Amino acid sequence: MLEVLIVGGGVMGAATAYALARRGRRVLLLEQFAIGHARGSSHGLSRLISYAYPQLHYTQLAIASRQAWSDLEADAGQRLLIKTGALDLGLAGLPHLRACAANLAAAGVTFEQVSAPELRARFPQLSIADQTMGLYQPDGGVLPASRCVATFIEQARRYGAAIAVGVRVDRIVPDGAGVRVDAAGATYRAQRVVIAAGSYTPVLLRSLGVSFPLLVTREQTACFLPRDRVLSKVGYLPVVIDHDNGTEPPLVCFPDLGEGVKAERHGVGPLVHNPYEPPPLPDPAENERIARRLEQTLPGFATRLVRAETCRYTHTPDGDFLIDRHPEYSQIIIAVPCAGHGFKFAPLIGEIVADLALQGATQYDIAPFRFDRLRKRYPVELA
Ligand SMILES: Cc1cc2nc3c(=O)[nH]c(=O)nc-3n(C[C@H](O)[C@H](O)[C@H](O)COP(=O)(O)OP(=O)(O)OC[C@H]3O[C@@H](n4cnc5c(N)ncnc54)[C@H](O)[C@@H]3O)c2cc1C
Known part of the structure; x- marks a missing residue:
C-alpha cells in the first residue's frame, strides 16, 4: 500500500512530494493536467x-x-x-x-x-x-514559478516519488485508517491522502461531504x-x-x-x-x-x-491559509496556502504537510492555519 497519495501537482503538491520522497516514503502524486499548466495558481515566470x-x-x-x-x-x-x-x-x-x-x-x-x-x-x-x-x-x-515546480517534481522523482499526470481524482473515501482514491477509472489505496488541489479544493471537499466557504x-x-x-x-x-x-x-x-x-x-x-x-x-x-x-x-x-x-x-474567509488534517478523518490532510501569497512558503509547507501526514503534528506553529479557527466562525458542514 502507498504511504501517501497527493492530489495536485501545483507548487504545494510538488513540494510535499519532494519532502516525503526525500524522507524515503512511498508516495504517488496525481495531477489532472500537465505539470506547469495554466489552469491553476503556480504557473508563470515570477x-x-x-x-x-x-x-x-x-x-x-x-x-x-x-x-x-x-x-x-x-x-x-x-x-x-x-x-x-x-x-x-x-x-x-x-x-x-x-x-x-x-x-x-x-x-x-x-x-x-x-x-x-x-x-x-x-x-x-x-x-x-x-x-x-x-x-x-x-x-x-x-x-521563477514554473521552474520551481518543475524542480520539485524532478527532485521528488529522483528520490523515488511516482508522479502521474493527466489523472483526475474523482473521489476520496475514508477506508478504515487509510483512504481509497478513485481516479480515472482506477482505484488506489493509501495510508494518507494530501489534498493540494488549489482552486479545485472545494470540488474535492464536496465529494468528501465537506461544505466549506472557500472562494x-x-x-x-x-x-x-x-x-x-x-x-x-x-x-x-x-x-x-x-x-x-x-x-x-x-x-x-x-x-x-x-x-x-x-x-x-x-x-x-x-x-x-x-x-x-x-x-x-x-x-x-x-x-x-x-x-x-x-x-x-x-x-x-x-x-x-x-x-x-x-x-x-x-x-479562506479570514484570508489565512488552511493547512490541517481533516477534522473527522485524520488520514486526510488539506493544504490550501493561496490567497495570492503562498508560493514563497512552498518548500516549508511541503515539510509541514509531510509532518502532518507522517506524524500528525509539526514543530511549526500552524495554529493560524487550522480548521478549527474557521469552524468557530464560519459555516462548515461535515457529512
Ligand atoms: C497572479 C498570481 C500572483 C501571485 N503572486 C505571488 C507572489 O508574488 N508571491 C507568492 O508567494 N505567491 C503568489 N501567488 C500565490 C501562489 O502562486 C499560490 O499560493 C500557489 O501557486 C498555490 O499553489 P497550489 O499548489 O496550492 O495550487 P495550484 O497551483 O492551483 O495547484 C493545484 C493543482 O491541483 C490539481 N488538481 C486539482 N484537483 C485535482 C484532481 N481532482 N485530480 C488531480 N489533480 C487535481 C490542479 O490541476 C492543479 O495543478 C500568486 C498567485 C497568482 C494567481
Whole structure:
C-alpha cells in the first residue's frame, strides 16, 4: 500500500512530494493536467519572496522558507531565487507599513526605512510623492514559478516519488485508517491522502461531504515593455509593492526578467464559480487598469503591452491559509496556502504537510492555519 497519495501537482503538491520522497516514503502524486499548466495558481515566470507582513507569524515562516529554498537549490544543484530586493511603498504612517516594519525589526530581517528624497535618489524611475515612505528589503527576490515546480517534481522523482499526470481524482473515501482514491477509472489505496488541489479544493471537499466557504478568484497579470529598458532590469528595479494611501489593493511590479515588467493589481479579480470552466482570455479592460496604475508608480513603463495572463487565488474567509488534517478523518490532510501569497512558503509547507501526514503534528506553529479557527466562525458542514 502507498504511504501517501497527493492530489495536485501545483507548487504545494510538488513540494510535499519532494519532502516525503526525500524522507524515503512511498508516495504517488496525481495531477489532472500537465505539470506547469495554466489552469491553476503556480504557473508563470515570477513570484515575489519577501518578509514584509503585518502578521509576525508570516514573517517568521518566510524566513524559514527562505532557508528551505536554499536547501532545495543545494540539493538540486540549481539556482532558483533571483535576488532583486523588495520595496514596499506607501503613505508614511500607513498602519500596514508600520506593522510590517515592526515585524521585520522583531524578526531580525535586514531592511531600511527609506524617505521620499532618498527614494527619488536611489530609484529615479519611480514617481515618489513627498509623503511617501519605503521599506526596502535587500534580500527580497523573485522565484521563477514554473521552474520551481518543475524542480520539485524532478527532485521528488529522483528520490523515488511516482508522479502521474493527466489523472483526475474523482473521489476520496475514508477506508478504515487509510483512504481509497478513485481516479480515472482506477482505484488506489493509501495510508494518507494530501489534498493540494488549489482552486479545485472545494470540488474535492464536496465529494468528501465537506461544505466549506472557500472562494476562488481569477487574477490577471500584464507585462509591458518600458521606454527605458535599463532602469527596468534587475539591479536597478526591485520588486515594488505600491500600497499608495492604503485605500486600493496594492500594485505589484516585477523587474524585467525577459518578458517586460510584470504588474498586477493584487486580489481584485472576479469570482470563479466552476474551476473546470476553461479560463477566458485576459480582460483588455483590466490590462488598461493595470497600465494606468503602473504609469502612476513607474511613469513610462506601460509603453507597450507584450502579454497578459490569468491565474487563480483561493481565499479562506479570514484570508489565512488552511493547512490541517481533516477534522473527522485524520488520514486526510488539506493544504490550501493561496490567497495570492503562498508560493514563497512552498518548500516549508511541503515539510509541514509531510509532518502532518507522517506524524500528525509539526514543530511549526500552524495554529493560524487550522480548521478549527474557521469552524468557530464560519459555516462548515461535515457529512
Ligand atoms: C497572479 C498570481 C500572483 C501571485 N503572486 C505571488 C507572489 O508574488 N508571491 C507568492 O508567494 N505567491 C503568489 N501567488 C500565490 C501562489 O502562486 C499560490 O499560493 C500557489 O501557486 C498555490 O499553489 P497550489 O499548489 O496550492 O495550487 P495550484 O497551483 O492551483 O495547484 C493545484 C493543482 O491541483 C490539481 N488538481 C486539482 N484537483 C485535482 C484532481 N481532482 N485530480 C488531480 N489533480 C487535481 C490542479 O490541476 C492543479 O495543478 C500568486 C498567485 C497568482 C494567481
